[in-house]
Amino acid sequence: MDAIKLVERWSSYLPIPLARTLEGIVSRIPALRRRMEREYGRILAELEKVLKPYKGKVPAYTRLPKQGLSPDAILQLMQSLNEDESWRWREGYASGAVYHGDEDHIAFMNQVYALNSQSNPLHADLWPSTIKYEAEIVSMAAHMLGAETAQRLDPQAQICGTVTSGGTESILMAVKAYRDWARDHKGITRPEMVLPVSAHPAFDKAAHYFGIKTVRIPVDRDFRADVEAARKAITRNTILLVGSAPGFPHGVIDPIAELSRLALEHGIGFHTDACLGGFVLPWAEKLGYPVPPFDFRLPGVTSISVDTHKYGYAAKGTSVILYRNPQLRRYQYFTATEWPGGLYASPTIAGSRPGALIAICWAVMVSMGEQGYLEATRRILETANYILKGIKEIPELKVLGDPLWIIAFTSEEVDIYKVLDYMSRRGWSLNGLQKPPAVHIAVTLRHTMPGVADRFLADLREAVEHVKAHPEEKGTIAPVYGMAASISFRGIVDELLKRYLDLLYEIQ
Ligand SMILES: Cc1ncc(COP(=O)(O)O)c(C=O)c1O
Numbered sequence: 219m220d221a222i223k224l225v226e227r228w229s230s231y232l233p234i235p236l237a238r239t240l241e242g243i244v245s246r247i248p249a250l251r252r253r254m255e256r257e258y259g260r261i262l263a264e265l266e267k268v269l270k271p272y273k274g275k276v277p278a279y280t281r282l283p284k285q286g287l288s289p290d291a292i293l294q295l296m297q298s299l300n301e302d303e304s305w306r307w308r309e310g311y312a313s314g315a316v317y318h319g320d321e322d323h324i325a326f327m328n329q330v331y332a333l334n335s336q337s338n339p340l341h342a343d344l345w346p347s348t349i350k351y352e353a354e355i356v357s358m359a360a361h362m363l364g365a366e367t368a369q370r371l372d373p374q375a376q377i378c379g380t381v382t383s384g385g386t387e388s389i390l391m392a393v394k395a396y397r398d399w400a401r402d403h404k405g406i407t408r409p410e411m412v413l414p415v416s417a418h419p420a421f422d423k424a425a426h427y428f429g430i431k432t433v434r435i436p437v438d439r440d441f442r443a444d445v446e447a448a449r450k451a452i453t454r455n456t457i458l459l460v461g462s463a464p465g466f467p468h469g470v471i472d473p474i475a476e477l478s479r480l481a482l483e484h485g486i487g488f489h490t491d492a493c494l495g496g497f498v499l500p501w502a503e504k505l506g507y508p509v510p511p512f513d514f515r516l517p518g519v520t521s522i523s524v525d526t527h528k529y530g531y532a533a534k535g536t537s538v539i540l541y542r543n544p545q546l547r548r549y550q551y552f553t554a555t556e557w558p559g560g561l562y563a564s565p566t567i568a569g570s571r572p573g574a575l576i577a578i579c580w581a582v583m584v585s586m587g588e589q590g591y592l593e594a595t596r597r598i599l600e601t602a603n604y605i606l607k608g609i610k611e612i613p614e615l616k617v618l619g620d621p622l623w624i625i626a627f628t629s630e631e632v633d634i635y636k637v638l639d640y641m642s643r644r645g646w647s648l649n650g651l652q653k654p655p656a657v658h659i660a661v662t663l664r665h666t667m668p669g670v671a672d673r674f675l676a677d678l679r680e681a682v683e684h685v686k687a688h689p690e691e692k693g694t695i696a697p698v699y700g701m702a703a704s705i706s707f708r709g710i711v712d713e714l715l716k717r718y719l720d721l722l723y724e725i726q
Pocket residue numbers: 384385386387418420462464465466491492493494525537
């Protein structure tokens with residue numbers, strides 16, 4: 219066994235500081251460095267095949283063309299690229315990614331885009347329609363997530379919010395609002411937030427951007443946040459406690475009632491990340507599924523992120539961040555009074571914003587209506603249940619937690635990442651998870667089309683059989699996750715991720 223394998227195998231048994239020291243040593247040994255470079259090269263070459271399929275096949279523009287191309291030529295090129303790559307999501311091979319995707323739905327959104335392509339809510343005087351749409355999106359989302367009950371139970375509550383560019387921006391905005399609120403109201407200058415290990419990395423990004431310490435707490439055997447651990451993690455500097463409904467990795471809902479009560483007791487903020495579940499859970503509850511409370515009906519929930527561009531079925535590029543009261547929303551805003559360019563006010567990170575995406579979001583929400591979301595949720599949950607049963611019937615696989623429509627599974631008998639690799643070769647785009655190693659599928663309306671769920675299960679059974687029969691195959695993703703699982707190689711995996719980002723910008 220070579221030194222790298224040895225380190226990989228043993229580092230997880232070492233205390234973290236020792237493992238880090240080992241990483242430092244390993245990364246300085248020239249022979250091992252060369253070996254790592256070769257390993258990076260091999261992995262990136264595999265990735266390049268997937269990410270750069272057009273290399274040498276279609277023209278690449280490294281500089282502006284002297285003469286602009288004709289619209290016809292451009293559209294023809296784009297048409298052909300689109301045909302090459304859209305079959306996977308169209309035919310239901312993708313986990314999440316495209317949540318609706320019916321032809322007529324897309325055509326409708328395209329029509330709305332065409333009507334509104336010039337609009338920008340920064341110029342509210344020019345496009346008052348856009349700000350009407352935005353205000354109504356926020357209100358519709360708020361009412362879907364318990365605003366009425368919250369306001370009845372708590373006269374202080376006045377659910378409000380803004381539209382953002384996506385889940386990440388919604389989370390960034392909430393974290394910034396809590397940081398600034400806690401500074402003003404509590405004098406907290408070294409803010410901390412407490413969140414389960416399963417909460418989305420958008421919170422780490424917010425912490426990174428806004429100078430906040432993150433305190434990650436464990437999840438229980440069912441992958442739900444450990445409430446006792448949350449209690450112990452709260453300090454005088456805690457500004458925010460977070461729970462997900464559901465979390466991305468295992469699709470399970472954190473104990474939001476208990477966590478938000480804890481936040482209320484401590485006088486700190488509580489954010490429900492309902493980016494994935496906000497447009498599913500209210501309808502699942504109406505359909506009689508067991509949905510624990512997660513929204514503003516809980517008095518301790520002070521903000522919710524909910525993504526219109528996921529199960530809201532709008533085009534990519536919108537989400538909603540909601541707050542329990544306008545005072546908190548104020549801490550999200552930015553204003554500049556001294557600029558020679560005029561008085562400036564902007565509610566979110568971006569200055570100019572694509573009004574057309576806001577218009578699409580509004581149009582999709584009013585065209586779906588309650589009945590449309592209810593029916594879509596019914597189809598998704600029924601299909602997910604069918605898939606869940608099918609996975610449970612594969613003896614080598616084990617479902618994690620008790621999911622509704624995002625189904626994570628692992629295996630004690632086969633390398634689950636090799637199963638993932640095999641599924642990718644069959645056209646599937648599933649999500650690889652870690653800690654523990656697992657794979658998930660986020661069921662969307664694409665999977666409710668006839669035959670898709672059966673095709674998924676048949677391919678999955680075949681994948682498991684194949685991996686059992688060929689344990690010697692190395693795979694593409696399996697070695698990367700193998701390295702990520704060893705503490706000593708975290709830094710190396712981090713470097714690999716940065717090289718992946720660099721690769722995206724290399725010209726084909
Ligand atoms: C639970 C959860 N929160 C936040 C996000 C971030 O959303 P976005 O990718 O739209 O920024 C995601 C994305 O999948 C998510 O699943």
